[in-house]
Amino acid sequence: MGTREHTRTQIFQVSTLYGAATLAAAIDIGRFGRPGRSSRSGAAPGNIRRVLLVSNNAEIPETALRLDTMAGYERIAGRFDTMIEWNHTIRPNHPATWGPRPDETPLWQRALRTAWGLGRGPVELIVESIQVNPAKALAAIFADSPVQVYADGLMSYGPTRSELPQSIACRIQRLLHLDLVPGLRPLLLSEYSVPAELVPDGAFRAVLAEIAVCAADDPQVTKAVEAAPTALMLGQYLAALGILTADEEEHLHTRMLRGAAAAGHRSVLFKPHPTAPARYSLALSEAAAAAGVQLTVLHGRLLAETLYERCRPGLVVGCFSTALLTASAYYGIPIARVGTSTVLERLAPYANSNRIPLVIVDHLVPDLESGAAPAVPGAAPSTLGPLVRAVGYGMQPNLHPLLRDETAALLTAATGDGGGTSRYFPRDRLTELGLPGGTAPSPASRLRRSLVRDRRG
Structure with a gap:
């Protein structure tokens, strides 16, 4: 008991491997205390116990891809002492909708401290999307704990989705984010004067390389490498968000393929969103045959960044995925966009949190269908920050x-x-x-x- 009384527990809440990789990079450079891999002995270096709290926020978690089945997960998890499933903890409730009633939070804290072996020692929260559950629920339960927020994508450049309770806002110590658009500062949490802090490029790229090494023997990676692709297409499944219909998104993917073919690419990879319907692959196959393009479709457990590492494509094309900017910022791969004008017309309400990523990509990235050459955008132009x-x-x-x-x-x-x-x-x-x-x-x-x-x- 005495050891636990003097152990500081850090709870890292994650829902994606990309986000977990961001945290791993920050841990490796000492942003959360002494760096070092877990010894699995109950506490990480410096009397810190690191808990990886995994949340599956998919609409139907039971049918969605699990984070712990992703290629490279085990190496990321090795930086933590314990992995806990949030979905299991609160079942049958859904992580995106469940939060404790105010009068229940002390009971929940006692229950979680017992169930997770936290003792009575101090707890720190490191969460994503603090304005919604499950991060908001955790902040309410551990009402005295300091909070740090990490942002693993382009949404960090947009405003906070809603006003936070002062009891949470006053505890947020910093925002950790990636330098996806060098020179552009995040709006997220700036209204609370929360300082933004960069996760260095080298540290993040090293973690991505580590994940790619772990995936080297994956059959889908082998399939991709053998296809010798020169272009990679990113699916987002915008139909699931109600932004496009399924037919419109299917058409969007075929537009990407035709644009890549028109730019001279004859071997193309398509990485659909994990929850995309199979018929997308069929429609693309027909379009590829008509365009004389070899199409390789990859499903499931791979990060797009693993394909950047292993296949070294000459073009990455998408709508407004964060992975577009990762390709250019961390790998120097030319990128192009397709369909942003359509989505700009459809996106509602105006406060939709996808709007800033969409605006950034539309403003920075060449339109493949206009005939503009794909490019590596580099630092933010002077027009982007004011916009x-x-x-x-x-x-x-x-x-x-x-x-x-x-x-x-x-x-x-x-x-x-x-x-x-x-x-x-x-x-x-x-x-x-x-x-x-x-x-x-x-x-x-x-x-x-x-x-x-x-x-x-």
């Missing part, structure tokens, strides 16, 4: 009121730009917020905005 802040204000004006004047100035300057900047701001949203480019507000809406300003003042 991201303006879109962020449009998404969450109540969280970022100080960005209003900057946003209005950008929109005023964009008047008559032929749709370059203004296409990111639907007229009805500008009207709702009383910004340049909207229609004249009605007396009722003017009164509502006046009341809001008075409350803020």
Whole structure:
């Protein structure tokens, strides 16, 4: 008992291997205390016990790909002393919807300390997506614990999805994120003055290389290498998010293939989203045959980054996947986009958290169907930061009121730009917020905005 009383427990909540790789890189360089692999003896170096808390947030977790079946998982898990399944802990509840009632949180903390062998020692939380469950539930249960947030994708550049309870916001110590767009600073949690801290490129790339080595003997990797692909297509399964219909997404994938073929690629890999329906592969096969392209479809347990390591494609094409920017930022692979204009028109509501990743890719990455050459974007251009802040204000004006004047100035300057900047701001949203480019507000809406300003003042 005495050892546990003096052991500090760090609970790392993850739902993806990409996120776990981000944490592994941060651990390796000492961002969470002394680096070092777990000895499986009950505590990591420096009297720290590291717990990997795995959450499967899929709509139907029982039918979704499990994190611990992904190629390379075991090497990542080796940095932790214990792996715990959050789904098992709270079943039959779903991780995305369950949270404790306020009067139950002390009981839940006692129960989890007993079940997980935490004793009475201090607990630190390292979580993703603090504004939603399961991270929000954990922060409520361990109500006195410091919180650190890590972001493993382009959503870190967007605003916090909703206002956080002050009891949680005041405990957030930092935001760890990847440098996917060098020079662009995250909006996430900035309204709470949470400092953003980069996970160094070299550390993250080293972890990705480690995962790729573990996957070297995987039959799908062997299949991919033998195909000698020069292009890789990324599926996102936007139909599952209600952004496109299944038929439209199927068509989007065939557009990617035709674009790659038109650019001269004759061997193409397609990595669908793990939950994509099988018929996507059939439609692509027919399109590949018509275009004279050798198509290799890979399912399941591989990170896209493993394919970058093992196959070294000359092109990665997608819609707005984070893996696009990983290809360019960490591997120097030219990238191209397809379909962002369509998704921009469909994405709703305006505060949808996919909007910032979509805007970044649309602004930075060449359009494959326009004939533009694929490219490695590099550092953020001077236009990107103001655009991201303006879109962020449009998404969450109540969280970022100080960005209003900057946003209005950008929109005023964009008047008559032929749709370059203004296409990111639907007229009805500008009207709702009383910004340049909207229609004249009605007396009722003017009164509502006046009341809001008075409350803020």
